Amino acid sequence: MTTHDIAVIPGDGIGLEVTPAALEVAQAAGRRHGFAFRLTEYDWSCERYLREGAMMPPDGLDRLRGHDAVFLGAVGAPGVPDHVSLWGLLIPIRRAFRQYVNLRPVRRFEGVESPVRGDIDLVVVRENTEGEYSEIGGRMNRGFPEEMAVQEAVFTRAGVTRVLDYAFELAGRRRGYLTSATKSNGIVHTLPFWDELVRERAAGHPGVRWDQEHIDALCAKLVLEPSRFDVLVGSNLFGDILSDLAAAVAGSIGIAPSANLNPEREFPSMFEPVHGSAPDIAGQGVADPIGAIWSAALMVEHLGHAGAADEIVAAIADVLAKGDVRTRDLGGTAGTEEFTRAVLRSLDGAA
Ligand code: NAD
Numbered sequence: 001m002t003t004h005d006i007a008v009i010p011g012d013g014i015g016l017e018v019t020p021a022a023l024e025v026a027q028a029a030g031r032r033h034g035f036a037f038r039l040t041e042y043d044w045s046c047e048r049y050l051r052e053g054a055m056m057p058p059d060g061l062d063r064l065r066g067h068d069a070v071f072l073g074a075v076g077a078p079g080v081p082d083h084v085s086l087w088g089l090l091i092p093i094r095r096a097f098r099q100y101v102n103l104r105p106v107r108r109f110e111g112v113e114s115p116v117r118g119d120i121d122l123v124v125v126r127e128n129t130e131g132e133y134s135e136i137g138g139r140m141n142r143g144f145p146e147e148m149a150v151q152e153a154v155f156t157r158a159g160v161t162r163v164l165d166y167a168f169e170l171a172g173r174r175r176g177y178l179t180s181a182t183k184s185n186g187i188v189h190t191l192p193f194w195d196e197l198v199r200e201r202a203a204g205h206p207g208v209r210w211d212q213e214h215i216d217a218l219c220a221k222l223v224l225e226p227s228r229f230d231v232l233v234g235s236n237l238f239g240d241i242l243s244d245l246a247a248a249v250a251g252s253i254g255i256a257p258s259a260n261l262n263p264e265r266e267f268p269s270m271f272e273p274v275h276g277s278a279p280d281i282a283g284q285g286v287a288d289p290i291g292a293i294w295s296a297a298l299m300v301e302h303l304g305h306a307g308a309a310d311e312i313v314a315a316i317a318d319v320l321a322k323g324d325v326r327t328r329d330l331g332g333t334a335g336t337e338e339f340t341r342a343v344l345r346s347l348d349g350a351a
Protein backbone atom coordinates (compact mmCIF):
# COMPACT_ATOMS: atom_id res chain seq x y z
CA MET A 1 0.00 0.00 0.00
CA THR A 2 1.26 3.51 -0.82
CA THR A 3 1.74 5.71 2.22
CA HIS A 4 2.03 9.44 1.72
CA ASP A 5 4.01 11.49 4.19
CA ILE A 6 2.09 14.67 5.02
CA ALA A 7 3.13 17.65 7.14
CA VAL A 8 0.07 19.01 8.90
CA ILE A 9 -0.02 22.60 10.17
CA PRO A 10 -3.49 23.26 11.62
CA GLY A 11 -2.40 26.83 12.52
CA ASP A 12 -4.90 29.16 14.17
CA GLY A 13 -8.61 29.76 14.73
CA ILE A 14 -10.88 27.59 12.62
CA GLY A 15 -7.77 26.03 11.03
CA LEU A 16 -7.75 23.84 14.16
CA GLU A 17 -11.33 22.76 13.46
CA VAL A 18 -11.38 22.21 9.70
CA THR A 19 -8.00 20.47 9.41
CA PRO A 20 -8.94 17.28 11.30
CA ALA A 21 -12.22 17.15 9.34
CA ALA A 22 -10.38 17.33 6.02
CA LEU A 23 -7.80 14.73 6.97
CA GLU A 24 -10.44 12.35 8.25
CA VAL A 25 -12.18 12.49 4.88
CA ALA A 26 -8.88 12.07 2.99
CA GLN A 27 -8.01 9.02 5.10
CA ALA A 28 -11.44 7.50 4.49
CA ALA A 29 -10.95 7.97 0.74
CA GLY A 30 -7.52 6.36 1.07
CA ARG A 31 -9.00 3.27 2.75
CA ARG A 32 -11.37 2.86 -0.17
CA HIS A 33 -8.62 3.28 -2.76
CA GLY A 34 -5.67 1.49 -1.15
CA PHE A 35 -3.48 4.33 0.04
CA ALA A 36 -2.73 5.80 3.45
CA PHE A 37 -1.15 8.82 5.10
CA ARG A 38 1.60 9.23 7.65
CA LEU A 39 0.72 12.52 9.33
CA THR A 40 3.27 14.65 11.17
CA GLU A 41 1.64 17.51 12.99
CA TYR A 42 3.45 20.81 13.57
CA ASP A 43 2.01 23.24 16.12
CA TRP A 44 3.31 26.29 14.23
CA SER A 45 0.87 29.09 14.93
CA CYS A 46 0.26 32.43 16.60
CA GLU A 47 0.02 30.58 19.89
CA ARG A 48 3.56 29.30 19.33
CA TYR A 49 4.64 32.82 18.43
CA LEU A 50 3.28 34.18 21.71
CA ARG A 51 4.95 31.33 23.62
CA GLU A 52 8.30 31.11 21.85
CA GLY A 53 8.68 34.30 19.82
CA ALA A 54 8.51 32.65 16.37
CA MET A 55 5.77 31.17 14.23
CA MET A 56 7.98 28.21 13.34
CA PRO A 57 11.42 26.99 14.42
CA PRO A 58 14.50 28.25 12.56
CA ASP A 59 14.80 24.94 10.66
CA GLY A 60 11.05 24.83 9.95
CA LEU A 61 11.35 24.85 6.16
CA ASP A 62 13.96 22.07 6.29
CA ARG A 63 11.60 19.95 8.35
CA LEU A 64 8.85 20.37 5.76
CA ARG A 65 11.09 19.72 2.79
CA GLY A 66 11.09 15.94 3.00
CA HIS A 67 7.29 15.51 3.15
CA ASP A 68 5.19 14.60 0.10
CA ALA A 69 2.83 17.53 0.76
CA VAL A 70 1.91 20.11 3.37
CA PHE A 71 -1.65 20.55 4.61
CA LEU A 72 -2.38 23.88 6.30
CA GLY A 73 -5.49 25.09 8.13
CA ALA A 74 -5.19 28.87 8.50
CA VAL A 75 -2.81 31.37 10.03
CA GLY A 76 -3.63 34.54 11.95
CA ALA A 77 -4.99 35.52 15.35
CA PRO A 78 -5.99 38.72 17.08
CA GLY A 79 -3.07 39.78 19.24
CA VAL A 80 -0.41 38.96 16.67
CA PRO A 81 -0.02 41.42 13.79
CA ASP A 82 -0.89 39.75 10.48
CA HIS A 83 2.41 40.74 8.88
CA VAL A 84 4.20 38.83 11.65
CA SER A 85 2.12 35.65 11.37
CA LEU A 86 2.01 35.60 7.57
CA TRP A 87 5.64 36.50 6.86
CA GLY A 88 6.60 34.10 9.65
CA LEU A 89 4.91 31.00 8.23
CA LEU A 90 2.60 31.02 5.22
CA ILE A 91 4.51 33.24 2.78
CA PRO A 92 7.95 31.68 3.38
CA ILE A 93 6.54 28.22 2.61
CA ARG A 94 4.97 29.39 -0.68
CA ARG A 95 8.22 31.05 -1.71
CA ALA A 96 10.89 28.65 -0.48
CA PHE A 97 9.11 25.73 -2.14
CA ARG A 98 8.51 27.65 -5.39
CA GLN A 99 4.77 27.14 -5.16
CA TYR A 100 4.23 29.66 -7.90
CA VAL A 101 0.77 28.44 -8.93
CA ASN A 102 -2.08 29.00 -6.52
CA LEU A 103 -4.93 26.97 -7.97
CA ARG A 104 -8.38 27.89 -6.69
CA PRO A 105 -11.34 26.08 -8.24
CA VAL A 106 -14.84 27.48 -7.73
CA ARG A 107 -18.06 25.58 -8.35
CA ARG A 108 -21.64 26.25 -7.71
CA PHE A 109 -23.04 23.14 -6.06
CA GLU A 110 -26.63 22.10 -6.49
CA GLY A 111 -28.59 23.02 -3.41
CA VAL A 112 -26.37 25.96 -2.50
CA GLU A 113 -27.97 29.35 -2.67
CA SER A 114 -25.96 31.85 -4.62
CA PRO A 115 -26.62 35.55 -4.95
CA VAL A 116 -26.19 35.26 -8.74
CA ARG A 117 -27.75 33.45 -11.68
CA GLY A 118 -26.31 30.58 -13.66
CA ASP A 119 -23.82 27.74 -13.24
CA ILE A 120 -20.33 28.41 -12.03
CA ASP A 121 -17.39 26.15 -12.83
CA LEU A 122 -14.16 28.09 -13.01
CA VAL A 123 -10.60 28.02 -11.74
CA VAL A 124 -8.61 30.99 -10.55
CA VAL A 125 -4.91 30.56 -11.30
CA ARG A 126 -3.15 33.00 -9.03
CA GLU A 127 0.52 33.91 -9.37
CA ASN A 128 1.81 33.01 -5.92
CA THR A 129 5.39 34.17 -5.37
CA GLU A 130 5.84 37.67 -6.76
CA GLY A 131 3.72 40.59 -8.00
CA GLU A 132 2.31 42.98 -5.42
CA TYR A 133 3.40 40.71 -2.52
CA SER A 134 7.05 41.71 -2.69
CA GLU A 135 9.42 42.29 0.18
CA ILE A 136 10.65 45.50 -1.41
CA GLY A 137 9.37 48.64 0.21
CA GLY A 138 9.03 50.13 3.63
CA ARG A 139 7.54 52.62 6.03
CA MET A 140 9.35 55.89 6.44
CA ASN A 141 9.26 59.00 8.57
CA ARG A 142 6.97 57.46 11.15
CA GLY A 143 5.19 60.10 13.19
CA PHE A 144 6.24 62.99 10.92
CA PRO A 145 4.02 64.83 8.46
CA GLU A 146 6.21 63.29 5.72
CA GLU A 147 5.27 59.79 6.85
CA MET A 148 4.85 57.39 3.96
CA ALA A 149 4.71 53.76 2.87
CA VAL A 150 6.13 52.38 -0.37
CA GLN A 151 5.55 48.97 -1.93
CA GLU A 152 7.22 47.77 -5.10
CA ALA A 153 5.41 45.23 -7.27
CA VAL A 154 7.76 42.77 -8.92
CA PHE A 155 6.88 41.04 -12.19
CA THR A 156 9.63 38.98 -13.79
CA ARG A 157 9.53 37.48 -17.28
CA ALA A 158 10.31 34.04 -15.88
CA GLY A 159 7.82 34.32 -13.01
CA VAL A 160 4.91 35.51 -15.13
CA THR A 161 5.64 33.17 -18.04
CA ARG A 162 5.60 30.01 -15.93
CA VAL A 163 2.25 30.75 -14.32
CA LEU A 164 0.71 31.79 -17.64
CA ASP A 165 1.87 28.57 -19.28
CA TYR A 166 0.29 26.62 -16.45
CA ALA A 167 -2.98 28.52 -16.86
CA PHE A 168 -3.09 28.12 -20.66
CA GLU A 169 -2.41 24.40 -20.37
CA LEU A 170 -5.12 24.04 -17.75
CA ALA A 171 -7.59 25.92 -19.96
CA GLY A 172 -6.65 23.55 -22.81
CA ARG A 173 -7.68 20.59 -20.63
CA ARG A 174 -10.92 22.33 -19.57
CA ARG A 175 -13.29 24.36 -21.76
CA GLY A 176 -10.47 26.06 -23.67
CA TYR A 177 -11.08 29.62 -22.51
CA LEU A 178 -8.75 31.85 -20.49
CA THR A 179 -9.33 35.33 -19.09
CA SER A 180 -6.40 37.39 -17.89
CA ALA A 181 -7.01 39.93 -15.12
CA THR A 182 -5.25 43.18 -15.83
CA LYS A 183 -5.27 46.92 -15.30
CA SER A 184 -3.21 48.05 -18.20
CA ASN A 185 -4.93 51.26 -19.13
CA GLY A 186 -1.72 53.19 -18.82
CA ILE A 187 -1.65 53.79 -15.08
CA VAL A 188 0.75 51.16 -13.79
CA HIS A 189 4.00 49.96 -15.36
CA THR A 190 3.75 46.31 -14.50
CA LEU A 191 0.52 45.18 -16.12
CA PRO A 192 1.27 46.21 -19.71
CA PHE A 193 4.28 43.88 -19.32
CA TRP A 194 1.97 41.15 -17.98
CA ASP A 195 -0.33 41.68 -21.01
CA GLU A 196 2.59 41.42 -23.44
CA LEU A 197 3.58 38.12 -21.89
CA VAL A 198 -0.03 36.89 -22.08
CA ARG A 199 -0.09 37.59 -25.83
CA GLU A 200 3.26 35.87 -26.21
CA ARG A 201 2.23 32.72 -24.35
CA ALA A 202 -1.18 32.67 -26.06
CA ALA A 203 0.61 32.24 -29.38
CA GLY A 204 2.01 28.96 -28.07
CA HIS A 205 -1.47 27.70 -27.13
CA PRO A 206 -3.52 28.18 -30.28
CA GLY A 207 -6.26 25.85 -29.03
CA VAL A 208 -7.17 28.19 -26.19
CA ARG A 209 -9.48 31.16 -26.72
CA TRP A 210 -8.44 34.04 -24.47
CA ASP A 211 -9.21 37.59 -23.57
CA GLN A 212 -8.32 40.09 -20.90
CA GLU A 213 -10.42 42.28 -18.65
CA HIS A 214 -9.54 45.14 -16.39
CA ILE A 215 -9.78 43.89 -12.83
CA ASP A 216 -12.55 46.31 -11.86
CA ALA A 217 -14.77 45.36 -14.79
CA LEU A 218 -13.87 41.70 -14.29
CA CYS A 219 -15.17 41.82 -10.71
CA ALA A 220 -18.46 43.20 -12.02
CA LYS A 221 -18.71 40.54 -14.74
CA LEU A 222 -17.96 37.78 -12.26
CA VAL A 223 -21.06 38.84 -10.35
CA LEU A 224 -23.25 39.51 -13.38
CA GLU A 225 -22.35 36.54 -15.57
CA PRO A 226 -20.09 34.09 -13.74
CA SER A 227 -21.00 31.16 -16.02
CA ARG A 228 -19.01 32.52 -18.92
CA PHE A 229 -15.64 32.08 -17.18
CA ASP A 230 -13.42 29.00 -17.35
CA VAL A 231 -9.84 29.80 -16.27
CA LEU A 232 -9.06 33.19 -14.73
CA VAL A 233 -5.38 34.05 -14.43
CA GLY A 234 -4.15 36.95 -12.34
CA SER A 235 -1.29 38.42 -10.38
CA ASN A 236 -0.82 37.62 -6.71
CA LEU A 237 -3.14 40.37 -5.42
CA PHE A 238 -5.70 40.23 -8.23
CA GLY A 239 -5.88 36.44 -7.88
CA ASP A 240 -6.35 36.76 -4.12
CA ILE A 241 -9.28 39.13 -4.54
CA LEU A 242 -10.85 37.22 -7.42
CA SER A 243 -10.80 33.96 -5.50
CA ASP A 244 -12.73 35.27 -2.48
CA LEU A 245 -15.15 37.06 -4.80
CA ALA A 246 -15.77 34.01 -6.98
CA ALA A 247 -16.20 31.78 -3.93
CA ALA A 248 -18.72 34.14 -2.34
CA VAL A 249 -20.57 34.36 -5.64
CA ALA A 250 -20.78 30.56 -5.61
CA GLY A 251 -22.24 30.58 -2.10
CA SER A 252 -19.59 31.13 0.59
CA ILE A 253 -15.87 31.67 1.03
CA GLY A 254 -16.03 28.72 3.41
CA ILE A 255 -16.29 26.27 0.50
CA ALA A 256 -13.24 27.44 -1.49
CA PRO A 257 -10.13 25.23 -1.70
CA SER A 258 -6.60 25.99 -2.82
CA ALA A 259 -3.48 24.20 -3.97
CA ASN A 260 -0.16 26.02 -3.74
CA LEU A 261 1.65 24.05 -6.40
CA ASN A 262 5.27 23.54 -7.26
CA PRO A 263 4.46 22.03 -10.66
CA GLU A 264 8.00 20.71 -11.15
CA ARG A 265 7.70 18.73 -7.89
CA GLU A 266 11.15 19.81 -6.68
CA PHE A 267 9.49 20.66 -3.36
CA PRO A 268 6.30 19.71 -1.54
CA SER A 269 3.14 21.54 -2.59
CA MET A 270 0.81 22.97 0.06
CA PHE A 271 -2.95 22.56 0.31
CA GLU A 272 -5.16 24.90 2.36
CA PRO A 273 -8.63 26.39 2.26
CA VAL A 274 -8.86 29.86 0.74
CA HIS A 275 -10.41 31.31 3.89
CA GLY A 276 -8.53 32.52 6.94
CA SER A 277 -8.66 31.71 10.63
CA ALA A 278 -12.07 33.43 11.07
CA PRO A 279 -11.56 34.65 14.65
CA ASP A 280 -15.23 35.74 14.74
CA ILE A 281 -16.45 32.12 14.72
CA ALA A 282 -13.36 30.23 15.96
CA GLY A 283 -13.84 27.79 18.81
CA GLN A 284 -17.57 27.37 18.24
CA GLY A 285 -17.45 24.27 16.04
CA VAL A 286 -19.52 25.94 13.34
CA ALA A 287 -16.93 26.51 10.60
CA ASP A 288 -17.74 25.16 7.16
CA PRO A 289 -15.18 22.40 6.49
CA ILE A 290 -15.85 22.21 2.73
CA GLY A 291 -12.92 24.46 1.73
CA ALA A 292 -10.55 22.28 3.74
CA ILE A 293 -12.09 18.95 2.64
CA TRP A 294 -11.95 20.02 -1.01
CA SER A 295 -8.32 21.14 -0.47
CA ALA A 296 -7.62 17.63 0.83
CA ALA A 297 -9.18 16.32 -2.40
CA LEU A 298 -6.77 18.49 -4.40
CA MET A 299 -3.93 17.02 -2.35
CA VAL A 300 -5.14 13.47 -2.99
CA GLU A 301 -5.28 14.26 -6.72
CA HIS A 302 -1.77 15.76 -6.63
CA LEU A 303 -0.53 12.57 -4.96
CA GLY A 304 -1.81 10.54 -7.91
CA HIS A 305 -5.28 9.43 -6.86
CA ALA A 306 -7.64 11.30 -9.18
CA GLY A 307 -10.47 8.80 -8.69
CA ALA A 308 -10.38 9.18 -4.91
CA ALA A 309 -10.28 12.97 -5.26
CA ASP A 310 -13.35 12.92 -7.50
CA GLU A 311 -15.15 10.78 -4.94
CA ILE A 312 -14.45 13.30 -2.18
CA VAL A 313 -15.83 16.19 -4.25
CA ALA A 314 -18.82 14.05 -5.27
CA ALA A 315 -19.51 13.32 -1.59
CA ILE A 316 -19.51 17.05 -0.79
CA ALA A 317 -21.85 17.66 -3.76
CA ASP A 318 -24.11 14.81 -2.66
CA VAL A 319 -24.54 16.13 0.89
CA LEU A 320 -25.21 19.65 -0.40
CA ALA A 321 -27.72 18.43 -2.98
CA LYS A 322 -29.68 16.50 -0.32
CA GLY A 323 -29.88 19.78 1.52
CA ASP A 324 -30.64 18.63 5.07
CA VAL A 325 -27.10 19.00 6.47
CA ARG A 326 -25.28 22.25 5.89
CA THR A 327 -23.32 24.74 7.94
CA ARG A 328 -24.45 28.22 8.94
CA ASP A 329 -22.61 30.09 6.18
CA LEU A 330 -24.81 28.14 3.73
CA GLY A 331 -27.99 28.82 5.64
CA GLY A 332 -28.04 25.60 7.69
CA THR A 333 -27.63 24.72 11.35
CA ALA A 334 -25.07 21.89 11.23
CA GLY A 335 -21.70 22.20 12.91
CA THR A 336 -18.32 21.28 11.42
CA GLU A 337 -18.46 17.75 12.79
CA GLU A 338 -22.01 16.99 11.73
CA PHE A 339 -21.29 18.10 8.19
CA THR A 340 -18.07 16.08 8.10
CA ARG A 341 -19.95 12.95 9.30
CA ALA A 342 -22.45 13.43 6.47
CA VAL A 343 -19.60 13.60 3.92
CA LEU A 344 -18.04 10.45 5.41
CA ARG A 345 -21.40 8.64 5.22
CA SER A 346 -21.83 9.67 1.61
CA LEU A 347 -18.30 8.54 0.78
CA ASP A 348 -18.96 5.14 2.36
CA GLY A 349 -22.13 4.80 0.34
CA ALA A 350 -20.35 5.62 -2.95
CA ALA A 351 -20.45 2.83 -5.51
P1 NAD B 1 -11.43 35.03 7.02
O1 NAD B 1 -11.47 34.22 5.80
O2 NAD B 1 -10.78 34.41 8.20
O3 NAD B 1 -12.93 35.46 7.44
C1 NAD B 1 -13.77 36.27 6.65
C2 NAD B 1 -15.24 36.00 6.99
O4 NAD B 1 -15.64 34.74 6.44
C3 NAD B 1 -15.50 35.90 8.48
O5 NAD B 1 -16.74 36.46 8.78
C4 NAD B 1 -15.54 34.41 8.75
O6 NAD B 1 -16.33 34.02 9.84
C5 NAD B 1 -16.09 33.87 7.44
N1 NAD B 1 -15.55 32.53 7.15
C6 NAD B 1 -14.29 32.24 6.73
N2 NAD B 1 -14.13 30.93 6.62
C7 NAD B 1 -15.29 30.35 6.99
C8 NAD B 1 -15.73 29.00 7.09
N3 NAD B 1 -14.93 27.96 6.79
N4 NAD B 1 -16.99 28.77 7.52
C9 NAD B 1 -17.81 29.79 7.82
N5 NAD B 1 -17.45 31.08 7.75
C10 NAD B 1 -16.19 31.36 7.33
O7 NAD B 1 -10.71 36.40 6.62
P2 NAD B 1 -10.26 37.66 7.51
O8 NAD B 1 -11.30 37.95 8.53
O9 NAD B 1 -9.87 38.66 6.53
O10 NAD B 1 -8.94 37.20 8.25
C11 NAD B 1 -8.89 36.62 9.55
C12 NAD B 1 -7.47 36.17 9.85
O11 NAD B 1 -7.10 35.11 8.96
C13 NAD B 1 -6.43 37.26 9.64
O12 NAD B 1 -5.44 37.09 10.64
C14 NAD B 1 -5.87 36.97 8.27
O13 NAD B 1 -4.57 37.44 8.07
C15 NAD B 1 -5.90 35.46 8.28
N6 NAD B 1 -5.96 34.83 6.93
C16 NAD B 1 -5.20 33.72 6.75
C17 NAD B 1 -5.28 33.01 5.59
C18 NAD B 1 -4.44 31.80 5.42
O14 NAD B 1 -3.91 31.28 6.37
N7 NAD B 1 -4.29 31.27 4.24
C19 NAD B 1 -6.16 33.42 4.59
C20 NAD B 1 -6.95 34.58 4.80
C21 NAD B 1 -6.84 35.27 5.99
Ligand code: IPM
Nearest residue numbers: 076086090240273274275276
Ligand atom coordinates in the same frame (compact mmCIF):
# COMPACT_ATOMS: atom_id res chain seq x y z
C1 IPM C 1 -4.95 33.80 0.98
C2 IPM C 1 -4.75 34.83 2.07
C3 IPM C 1 -3.30 35.26 2.11
C4 IPM C 1 -2.91 35.85 0.78
C5 IPM C 1 -2.99 36.27 3.21
C6 IPM C 1 -3.44 35.76 4.52
C7 IPM C 1 -1.54 36.67 3.18
O1 IPM C 1 -5.61 35.90 1.91
O2 IPM C 1 -4.29 32.76 1.01
O3 IPM C 1 -5.79 34.03 0.12
O4 IPM C 1 -3.28 36.99 0.48
O5 IPM C 1 -2.21 35.17 0.05
Ligand code: MN
Nearest residue numbers: 240241244274
Ligand atom coordinates in the same frame (compact mmCIF):
# COMPACT_ATOMS: atom_id res chain seq x y z
MN1 MN D 1 -7.10 35.61 0.35
